[in-house]
Amino acid sequence: MSRQLTTIGFDADDTLWHNERFFALTQDRFADLLADHTDADTLMDRLLAAEQRNLPHYGFGIKGFTLSMIETAIEVTDGRLPGSVIAELLEAGREMLSHPIDLLPHAAETVAALSGTYKVVLITKGDLLDQERKLAQSGLGDAFDAVEIVSAKTSETYIRIYDQHGDGAAQGLMVGNSMASDVLPMIAAGGLGVFVPHGLAWAIEHAEAPDHPGFHEIADLSALPALVANLT
Structure with missing residues (x-):
């Protein structure tokens, strides 16, 4: 697509x-x-x-x-x-609430590689203070054009965020390890959802992969820049 x-x-x-x-x-x-x-x-x-x-x-x-x-x-x-x-x-x-921040492989390089060409937005849910702490300790904060800490990730949430920080969900992509929170509602909002599997997954976040042209899956974040290049 x-x-x-x-x-x-x-x-x-x-x-x-x-x-x-x-x-x-x-x-x-x-x-x-x-x-x-x-x-x-x-x-x-x-x-x-x-x-x-x-x-x-x-x-x-x-x-x-x-x-x-x-x-x-x-x-x-x-x-x-x-x-x-x-x-x-x-x-x-x-x-x-005080555990150390350990970046996943390719996280820093991938965010940096894309931030020069695209608007990059961190979209996360959870405890406000905890998420702010983790972002500050990650060293990635300056790479993002915007940060959204939300109570839930729904299609309405993504429509609002991509309207506010981008050019609408139809010109947006969301990447994450949760099919239920990162992929499906983004596709429902009209955007692209990229699933990056993680070895440990909370049962509540489980959902089946959709049969939809807006769905993509990569093994790890190192593959994201090439995928984005092929999608545009």
């Missing part, structure tokens, strides 16, 4: 830098803490259900995840959760 691209959006977590692995490590710690009350698979199923229930209230991010862990722990212990366990879960959440 050839079109005049002017604006490229990048997801942040697990597209530009590692993030989900810190959730996975904390979930292992969570399972160890509750091992006397339920098995790990059951606990993770109940945690996921709590996260899904709580998304409309807490949104995406570590704070909501931490509250969902505490809620799940209270449920599986029938309300007999020791205060010491609550304290440890809160500490685990604080540690996640």
Whole structure:
């Protein structure tokens, strides 16, 4: 599909830098803490259900995840959760909010390569302060023409962002590791969606790849400049 691209959006977590692995490590710690009350698979199923229930209230991010862990722990212990366990879960959440930023391969080079020719916009969701911290520590902040930290990624969100920072979604491309958040709603908005798989993926972000000319998939970010060149 050839079109005049002017604006490229990048997801942040697990597209530009590692993030989900810190959730996975904390979930292992969570399972160890509750091992006397339920098995790990059951606990993770109940945690996921709590996260899904709580998304409309807490949104995406570590704070909501931490509250969902505490809620799940209270449920599986029938309300007999020791205060010491609550304290440890809160500490685990604080540690996640201060984890170091480790860029994914080719992230810096790819953003830099495209920023001279296209408007590049960081579009991420999650805790405002946490996302601002990660961007500041990533060293990539100056490469972006704009930064949007949103509560959810919907087609309406992308239409607004690409209208504001570009020439509309039809002349935009969004790249990220979430089919559900980065690809499908961008295609629905009239733009192009580029999927970059990541080894760890949150179940809530899973969706099937669309059979659509606006969908593209690359193995890693090193392939993005060539793909963009071929699309224009």
